Amino acid sequence: MKYVLMFVETEEFAERFRTMSPAERGQAFARVDRWLAEYADKIGNGAKLASPETATTVRLDGAEPIITDGPFVEGKEIVSGFLEIEVADLDEALRMVRDWPGCPIVEIRPPEAMER
Amino acid sequence: MTDPSDVRTAVADAHRRGWALALAATARVARDLDLAEECVQEAYAAALVSWVRDGIPKTPVAWLTTIAKRRAMDAVRREQVFRSKLPLLVESEAMEPEEFAPEEFAANEMAGEPAPHQPAAGEPAAGEPALGEPGDDVVPDERLRLIFLCCHPALAQDAQMALTLRLVCGVSTRDIARTFLLSEPTMAARMTRAKKKITAARIPYRVPGAAELPDRLSAVLGVIHLLFTTGHTAPSGAALVRSDLVDQALHLARMLRELMPDEREVWGLLALLLVTDARRATRVDTQGRLLRLEEQDRSRWDRAAIAEAHDLIVDGLRGGRPGRYVLQAAIASLYAEAPAYEQTDWPQILTLYDELLRIWPSPVVALNRTVAMARVHGPMRALAEVEELERAGQLAGYHYLPAVKADLLRRLGRTNDAALAYRQALELAQNDAERDFLAARLAERLAGPDHP
Amino acid sequence: MAQYAILIFANASHDHAALSPEDRAAHDRHGEAVEKFGGTMLTAFALQPAATATSIRGDVVTDGPFIDAKEVVAGFYVIEAPDLDAAMEIARRNPATQQGGGVEVRPVDSGFVGVPPTAG
Numbered sequence: 001m002k003y004v005l006m007f008v009e010t011e012e013f014a015e016r017f018r019t020m021s022p023a024e025r026g027q028a029f030a031r032v033d034r035w036l037a038e039y040a041d042k043i044g045n046g047a048k049l050a051s052p053e054t055a056t057t058v059r060l061d062g063a064e065p066i067i068t069d070g071p072f073v074e075g076k077e078i079v080s081g082f083l084e085i086e087v088a089d090l091d092e093a094l095r096m097v098r099d100w101p102g103c104p105i106v107e108i109r110p111p112e113a114m115e116r
Numbered sequence: 117m118t119d120p121s122d123v124r125t126a127v128a129d130a131h132r133r134g135w136a137l138a139l140a141a142t143a144r145v146a147r148d149l150d151l152a153e154e155c156v157q158e159a160y161a162a163a164l165v166s167w168v169r170d171g172i173p174k175t176p177v178a179w180l181t182t183i184a185k186r187r188a189m190d191a192v193r194r195e196q197v198f199r200s201k202l203p204l205l206v207e208s209e210a211m212e213p214e215e216f217a218p219e220e221f222a223a224n225e226m227a228g229e230p231a232p233h234q235p236a237a238g239e240p241a242a243g244e245p246a247l248g249e250p251g252d253d254v255v256p257d258e259r260l261r262l263i264f265l266c267c268h269p270a271l272a273q274d275a276q277m278a279l280t281l282r283l284v285c286g287v288s289t290r291d292i293a294r295t296f297l298l299s300e301p302t303m304a305a306r307m308t309r310a311k312k313k314i315t316a317a318r319i320p321y322r323v324p325g326a327a328e329l330p331d332r333l334s335a336v337l338g339v340i341h342l343l344f345t346t347g348h349t350a351p352s353g354a355a356l357v358r359s360d361l362v363d364q365a366l367h368l369a370r371m372l373r374e375l376m377p378d379e380r381e382v383w384g385l386l387a388l389l390l391v392t393d394a395r396r397a398t399r400v401d402t403q404g405r406l407l408r409l410e411e412q413d414r415s416r417w418d419r420a421a422i423a424e425a426h427d428l429i430v431d432g433l434r435g436g437r438p439g440r441y442v443l444q445a446a447i448a449s450l451y452a453e454a455p456a457y458e459q460t461d462w463p464q465i466l467t468l469y470d471e472l473l474r475i476w477p478s479p480v481v482a483l484n485r486t487v488a489m490a491r492v493h494g495p496m497r498a499l500a501e502v503e504e505l506e507r508a509g510q511l512a513g514y515h516y517l518p519a520v521k522a523d524l525l526r527r528l529g530r531t532n533d534a535a536l537a538y539r540q541a542l543e544l545a546q547n548d549a550e551r552d553f554l555a556a557r558l559a560e561r562l563a564g565p566d567h568p
Numbered sequence: 569m570a571q572y573a574i575l576i577f578a579n580a581s582h583d584h585a586a587l588s589p590e591d592r593a594a595h596d597r598h599g600e601a602v603e604k605f606g607g608t609m610l611t612a613f614a615l616q617p618a619a620t621a622t623s624i625r626g627d628v629v630t631d632g633p634f635i636d637a638k639e640v641v642a643g644f645y646v647i648e649a650p651d652l653d654a655a656m657e658i659a660r661r662n663p664a665t666q667q668g669g670g671v672e673v674r675p676v677d678s679g680f681v682g683v684p685p686t687a688g
Contacts, residue, residue, distance in 0.1 A: 004613055006641065008634055045611040047646050049573050050677040053309055054316040056270040056652065058660050059670035065660050069272040069313070072577045072672040077635055079575060081677075082644065084613070090622065097624050107634045109621045112614035112643070270652055317675050318570045320651040328653070 001110070002044075002086055003093045008105035009080035014051070031101035039085070039096055046083030077105060084111070123167045126176055127160060134177030135286030136371065138184050140258035143321065146188035149283065149311050155191065156286075159184035259284070260323050260375045263368075267336040268319050275310035276339050277346075282307060284371075285364045295361055296346075333376075337385050337441060340368045344389050348396075349547060362393055380432045384441030387428035391448045394418035394425070406553035410457035422452050443472040462491035479510040483517055490524060499524045515544035519554060526557075569648050571610065571676035572655040576662060578642035578669040580633075583617045594663035601661040602647055605654040612645035614664070639669050646676060 020028065036043060055071040071078055080103055087093050090108070097106045138159065143152040159180045173179040266279040278296070281287040287295075293303035313319070324332040347361025369386040376382050398412040429449055432442035447468045454460040469485035483505055490498035502521045511517045522537035538558040545551045587595070595614075602609050623634035633640050643664060649655040652673065659671040 004615060045646070047571070047573055047676045050316050050675040052674075054313050055672050055674040056317060056656065057670055057672045058656060060660060061669060067269040067656070069270060069275070071674070072575065072639070072670055073635060073637060075635065079641060082573075082613075084611070094622070094624065094629065098627070105623065105625045105634050107621050107623045109618075109633075110616045112616050268652075270656070317572075317673075318651045320653050324653070 001089055002084060003090070004109050004111050005046075005083045005085060005093075005097065005100075006079055006107040006109065007048075007081040007083070007100075007103045008077050008107060009103045010105065011076045013104050028101070035099060035101055038099075042085050042087055042096070044084035044086060046081065048081040049079065052078045118168050118171050120168050123164060123172060126167060126172045127163050130163070130176040130180055131160060131286055132367070134180055136259045136262060136284045137177055138181040139283055139286070140262040141181050142184040142188050143262065144258070145185045146192065149314065151188060151191055152184075153283070155187040156180070156184040158187055259371065261321050263336055263372065263375075264323055264332060265314065265319060265321050267332075267339045268314075269332070269335050270317065270319060271310050271313065273339070273342070275306055276335075277343055278303060278307050279310055280339055280343070280368070281364060285367065287360075287364065291360070295358060333379065333381065336372070337381060340365050340372070341385060341388075341441075343368070344392075348392060349550070359396070362389075362396070365389060366393065380435075381439040381441045383428040383432045384439060384443070384445045387425035387432065387445035388441055388448055390421045390428075391425040391445060391452050394421040394452060400549060404549055404552075405556070406549045409451065414456070417452065422449070425449055426453070437475070438471075440472060440476045443468055443475075447472070460491070462488050466492050479505055479508065480514070480516075483511060483514075483520060486520060486524075490527070495524045495527045499528065513544060515541045515546075515550075515554075517541075518544070522557065569650055570655075571646060571648050572652075573644055573646050573674050573676055574655070574659045574662065575644045575672040575674065576642045576664045576669070577639045577672065578664065580618045580638060580640045591663060598662055602658050605649065605657045607647045607649040607654060607658050610646040610648060612643070614643040615641065618642075642669070 017025070017028070052071045055069075057068045057070060057072045059066040059068070085093060085096065087096065093108050097108060100106055135156065138156045139152055142155050143149055146152040146155060162183060163176070163180060167173070167176075263280070263284055266283055267276045271279070274296075278292050281292045281295075282289060289304050289307065290300050293300040296303065298306075343361055344365035347358040347363075347365060366386075366389050369382070369389050372379075373382050373386050394417050395412060397418075398407065398414075398416050400406055425445060426449055429442060429446050432438055433446065438446070447465055450461050450465050450468070466485070466488040469481065469488055473481050473485060483502065486498040486501045486505075489501060499521065502517065502524060505511055506517060506521070518537040518540035522534045522541060525531075525534035525537055535558060538554055542551060542554045542558060545554055599609055618633045618640045621631075621633040623630045623632065625634070647655065647658060649658060655673050659673050662671060
């Protein structure tokens with residue numbers, strides 16, 4: 001069963017990450033790498049997104065597309081990445097996510113279809 | 117030795133005329149906006165010393181551009197920023213013309229080059245004319261790229277304005293901060309963030325293609341117009357006009373007209389700014405009080421600017437349906453060209469507003485149209501339209517709506533309603549001169565000791 | 569070239585499975601737009617309705633999407649494109665955006681993980 005993990009970053013998390021020393025940051029990355037290695041056989045495509053300040057939003061429900069600087073949802077919690085996993089069921093997905101050492105929030109959603 | 121004061125004048129002049137050109141050319145070599153800024157800044161500083169010692173070069177801007185570009189190349193080689201920043205501002209190398217101007221770099225002038233560097237293979241050494249190279253002093257596309265980069269719609273509009281002032285006009289961050297009434301660190305952070313986004317999101321350094329051009333050009337015109345209106349009626353603070361912003365907006369509009377000589381909307385914008393600014397000296401009295409159009413001394417309006425605008429508008433109205441800036445300029449020009457306020461050609465203005473509203477259905481345009489409408493069809497009909505706009509709610513918080521309404525009510529003799537509308541306008545207005553004006557109108561409407 | 573993630577936001581009630589065959593065909597053709605603007609599709613997902621989501625914060629598991637908003641992420645894809653202008657041109661042509669909402673274009677920061685899942 002395929003699931004998509006959506007990683008959600010909070011303001012506090014981003015701030016804590018910014019103020020880390022290079023050594024601490026290295027350790028944080030190492031923890032994530034270990035997690036990725038541990039579940040390597042269950043992990044598919046994924047990407048870490050650049051910070052929300054680099055986002056550009058195009059609203060398309062008006063007469064003309066409206067382009068704005070910044071993420072679509074202006075809030076304290078922002079999607080920061082995603083990852084496709086292949087596991088037996090939701091419980092296994094939950095077990096994996098409980099070990100996740102990165103950002104504080106993860107949303108698990110089944111994909112409708114793998115389009116590619 | 118050249119007189120230092122002559123050199124300072126020459127450097128200031130080259131700053132005004134050539135900053136954008138030098139920066140745009142350097143940005144392509146540096147592939148990094150911060151490095152480019154630094155190198156151009158240094159080139160101007162170097163000129164102050166060099167030109168005193170060696171004389172003012174025949175084409176100062178080309179001198180400055182070459183120095184800034186060489187510094188950028190040196191920095192790129194030295195620090196290998198090339199490697200880490202390669203993705204920035206990338207474009208086809210094949211298209212890059214090397215704009216050394218051979219006749220400019222006679223040995224005596226280049227002897228004063230502040231930062232001697234080892235010429236790389238293929239690069240003309242200092243003092244050696246690079247024969248066979250294109251020798252233009254002006255490479256217009258470079259500046260145009262820079263302008264379109266600064267006004268990219270993926271950047272917030274306040275960042276677009278700040279970047280344009282910094283990168284295209286060469287205004288210091290400190291002065292930009294002061295202009296927008298922000299602290300310098302706040303403004304610096306805003307610009308850093310915008311530049312970071314340009315890099316991270318890879319906003320291209322190029323002039324948009326024909327298909328995107330209308331939209332992208334309208335964003336550029338919007339930024340210049342907003343800089344102008346921000347300066348023309350400073351949104352808050354004591355003085356009505358911030359002339360530095362007005363001057364920069366005019367400078368930008370002229371630059372754009374030089375760079376895009378066939379775009380009628382560019383003529384329209386320049387004309388609009390010229391005709392609006394022609395009244396700068398008469399908009400307030402000696403106490404800084406705002407004067408209505410009918411109270412202003414028309415003999416002190418800048419007739420040369422109005423005439424220049426007139427020619428631009430005549431050309432702009434030719435050949436196909438005019439765009440919004442040409443129409444706005446035409447309206448402003450009719451106000452400015454009337455010998456007296458009472459002799460303004462109101463029916464013609466109303467016709468132009470009808471046309472403008474058709475291509476640009478903005479509630480602000482609809483509100484301004486009611487002013488002409490009151491003259492042609494009387495205040496009653498105009499008031500009905502203002503009230504309709506008020507009900508639509510799109511102009512909530514816009515202080516000109518109650519101000520226009522108040523004036524119409526006053527003319528209809530509805531004093532109490534007028535006073536109420538003036539109070540609403542007063543609550544919403546932020547600029548002191550405008551507030552004083554509204555307060556004075558309110559006081560005129562009210563009589564008796566209860567209402568000082 | 570650079571990698572961009574394009575996040576599609578739609579009304580929370582949006583259900584990809586309920587799309588008409590025509591709409592689905594339009595989705596399938598989106599690859600043409602990607603190529604037209606010099607891009608390459610790296611991966612794409614349409615998500616099931618937000619109601620199927622499970623969220624975890626610390627030890628707390630909740631039913632539903634974490635961000636309880638009118639408009640939620642309905643899908644996303646990762647493309648490689650020459651620059652932001654090209655990415656935006658591609659993004660705004662996504663048929664999913666014709667049902668309201670909008671798209672967010674964000675550069676991919678690090679490590680696009682391109683390993684196909686091996687577990688069946």
